[in-house]
Amino acid sequence: MTPAPAHLPPRKPARTGLGWLLQTCTQSTPTPPASDLLFPATHRHPTTETFTASCLIAAWSLAASLIYCLHSETLPHSPLLRYLIALTAWITLIHSAVILPLLTYPLLRLLRLSPTQIATLTELSFLSILTLLACHLTTDPSLIARSLGLLWLALIMAEIMLRLARTGIALASPSH
Amino acid sequence: MVANPARRPLRSPHHPFRQLSPSPEHRTPSWQKRLSRLSIYGDFWPRLLSRAVRLTPWFLEPLLLALYSVLFYLACGPARRALLHNLHVLFPADSAPTRHARAFRVIWNFACTLTDAAHIRANHDIIDWEIDGLNHLNTLSQIPSGAVILTAHMGNYDLAAPLFAARLQRKLHLVRAPERHQESQAYASTQRDHMNSDWCVIHYNEPGNMLAVKLTSLLRENQIVAIQGDRILFDVAATTLPFSPQHDWHLPSGPFVLGLVSRAPLVPLFITRSGWRRYRVTAHPPYHWPKGRLDKATALRDAERWWSHRLSQTVRQHWHQWFVFEPAFTPTAAPPP
Numbered sequence: 250m251t252p253a254p255a256h257l258p259p260r261k262p263a264r265t266g267l268g269w270l271l272q273t274c275t276q277s278t279p280t281p282p283a284s285d286l287l288f289p290a291t292h293r294h295p296t297t298e299t300f301t302a303s304c305l306i307a308a309w310s311l312a313a314s315l316i317y318c319l320h321s322e323t324l325p326h327s328p329l330l331r332y333l334i335a336l337t338a339w340i341t342l343i344h345s346a347v348i349l350p351l352l353t354y355p356l357l358r359l360l361r362l363s364p365t366q367i368a369t370l371t372e373l374s375f376l377s378i379l380t381l382l383a384c385h386l387t388t389d390p391s392l393i394a395r396s397l398g399l400l401w402l403a404l405i406m407a408e409i410m411l412r413l414a415r416t417g418i419a420l421a422s423p424s425h
Numbered sequence: 426m427v428a429n430p431a432r433r434p435l436r437s438p439h440h441p442f443r444q445l446s447p448s449p450e451h452r453t454p455s456w457q458k459r460l461s462r463l464s465i466y467g468d469f470w471p472r473l474l475s476r477a478v479r480l481t482p483w484f485l486e487p488l489l490l491a492l493y494s495v496l497f498y499l500a501c502g503p504a505r506r507a508l509l510h511n512l513h514v515l516f517p518a519d520s521a522p523t524r525h526a527r528a529f530r531v532i533w534n535f536a537c538t539l540t541d542a543a544h545i546r547a548n549h550d551i552i553d554w555e556i557d558g559l560n561h562l563n564t565l566s567q568i569p570s571g572a573v574i575l576t577a578h579m580g581n582y583d584l585a586a587p588l589f590a591a592r593l594q595r596k597l598h599l600v601r602a603p604e605r606h607q608e609s610q611a612y613a614s615t616q617r618d619h620m621n622s623d624w625c626v627i628h629y630n631e632p633g634n635m636l637a638v639k640l641t642s643l644l645r646e647n648q649i650v651a652i653q654g655d656r657i658l659f660d661v662a663a664t665t666l667p668f669s670p671q672h673d674w675h676l677p678s679g680p681f682v683l684g685l686v687s688r689a690p691l692v693p694l695f696i697t698r699s700g701w702r703r704y705r706v707t708a709h710p711p712y713h714w715p716k717g718r719l720d721k722a723t724a725l726r727d728a729e730r731w732w733s734h735r736l737s738q739t740v741r742q743h744w745h746q747w748f749v750f751e752p753a754f755t756p757t758a759a760p761p762p
Contacts, residue, residue: 264483288588291550294483296701302484340492343485350480351473364479364547372482 261293266411268298313382314339316394346375380405465501468608478543494533504750514672514754515744530745538581545584551702558708566593571644571689573680574651579746580696580704590624598643600652603629644687652680666733672754681728688714693735697743
C-alpha cells in the first residue's frame with residue numbers, strides 16, 4: 250500500500266437546486282481529511298443537504314398531517330385520538346414511498362425500469378403528492394394551513410428554477 | 426473466536442444451528458417458524474433493508490433510519506437492557522436519561538452501518554474510507570509471516586475487509602459468527618458470497634467445522650486472519666480480564682491461542698463510522714510474541730492483557746459504536762479472605 254499525497258478530496262456535488270445555490274453562495278470547500286489516506290466514493294453528496302432535506306420534508310409532512318387531522322370534520326372529537334391518527338397518517342405517508350415501490354417492483358421491472366429509475370420515479374411521485382397536499386392546504390381558511398401550503402409551493406418553485414439554472418449553466422460551460 | 430466443541434454438545438438447545446437439524450420432539454411448528462422470521466434475528470428485516478435501499482428516496486433515508494431506530498430501541502428489550510448495563514459500567518456517573526440517550530445513539534449508529542452495508546451490497550459506491558495509522562498497515566503488508574488482525578464489533582468491518590485485502594495484496598480470511606436464525610444465516614451467507622474475492626474469504630465459526638485447525642494452517646501458509654476479539658457468542662472459549670477496578674469483562678481466548686500456536690503477530694485494527702457514509706480504519710502497532718521458548722500460559726496472559734488494554738481504550742473512545750448487545754461486564758470477584 251503506497252501512501253497517497255495529502256490533498257483535498259473533490260467537493261461533493263449537491264443533489265438539489267437549493268443545495269447547489271447554497272454551495273455556490275458559500276463557496277464551501279471540503280474539509281481536509283484528518284487521516285493519512287482517503288478513498289473517496291464515486292457517488293457522494295453533501296451530508297448537510299441530505300439531513301436538511303430530510304428534516305424539512307419530515308417537519309412539513311408532519312405539520313400537514315396534524316393540520317388535516319385537527320381540522321377534519323369527519324374524525325372523532327377527542328384531540329388525543331386526532332393526534333394519534335395524524336401521527337399514524339404521517340408514518341403511513343412516509344412508508345408509502347418505500348412500500349408501494351416494493352410492492353409494484355415486479356410490475357415496474359416489466360416496464361424495463363432499473364432500480365435507479367424506479368427510485369427517481371418514487372422520489373418525483375412523493376414530491377408530487379406533497380405538492381398536491383400543499384395546493385390543497387392553500388385553499389384552507391386557516392392562516393397556518395395556508396402559510397404551510399405556500400411555504401412548500403415557494404420551495405418547490407425555487408427548486409425547479411434553480412435546477413433549470415444549474416442545467417443551463419452546465420450546458421453553457423466550455424467544458425460541456 | 427474459535428469454537429470450543431468440548432464446552433457444549435453440538436445438539437445444545439442454545440446452539441445457533443439447532444433449527445437445522447431439530448430432533449423430532451423439538452420440531453417447531455411451521456407457523457411458529459414462519460413467525461420467527463419476523464423476529465429481531467429473523468431474515469425479514471435484512472431482506473426488507475436490502476430491497477428498500479435500492480428504492481427509497483434519498484431524502485427519506487435519515488428519517489426512516491431515525492424512525493426504525495426508535496422502534497427497535499423500544500422493541501428490543503434484552504438488547505436495550507444489555508446496552509444500558511454496559512454503558513453503566515463505562516459511564517457510572519450518568520443519569521438514567523443520559524444513559525438512555527447514549528444507548529439510543531448506539532442503536533442509531535448500528536442502523537446506519539447496516540444500511541451502509543446494504544448499499545455496498547447493492548453496488549452503490551457511496552462510502553468514503555479513511556485510514557489512520559497507515560505506517561502500521563504498511564507494516565502489516567510487509568510482515569512475511571501470517572498475521573492475526575484483531576478487531577471489534579464496530580463499523581462495517583466485514584465490508585472494509587475486501588477493500589483493504591486488495592490494497593494490501595495479501596489474502597485475508599475473515600472469521601464471522603453465524604447469524605442466530607437459520608434463514609438469516611442462509612440469507613447473510615448468500616449476500617456475503619458476493620463479497621468473497623481472490624483476496625478475501627469469509628469463514629463462519631460453525632460448530633464441527635474444525636475452524637481452529639483450518640485457521641492455524643492458513644496462518645502457517647503466511648496468510649492473514651481477521652477475527653473479532655470482543656464478543657462471546659455461542660460456543661466461543663472465553664477468558665476473564667479486568668476492565669476496571671470494579672468490573673471484569675469476558676473476551677474470546679481463541680485468537681490468542683491461534684497467534685501463539687502460529688507465532689503470528691496480532692494486529693489491532695478498528696473500523697469506526699466517522700460521519701454520514703464515512704468510515705475510518707484505524708491500525709495500531711502489532712503485538713509480537715517474545716522470541717525463543719515461551720511459558721505458554723504467561724505468554725497467553727500477556728497477549729490477552731495487551732489486547733484488553735487496547736480494546737478498552739477504543740471502547741471508551743468509541744462507545745457509541747460498540748455494537749455489543751449482550752452484557753459484557755461482570756462485577757470483579759472479591760478476593761478470598
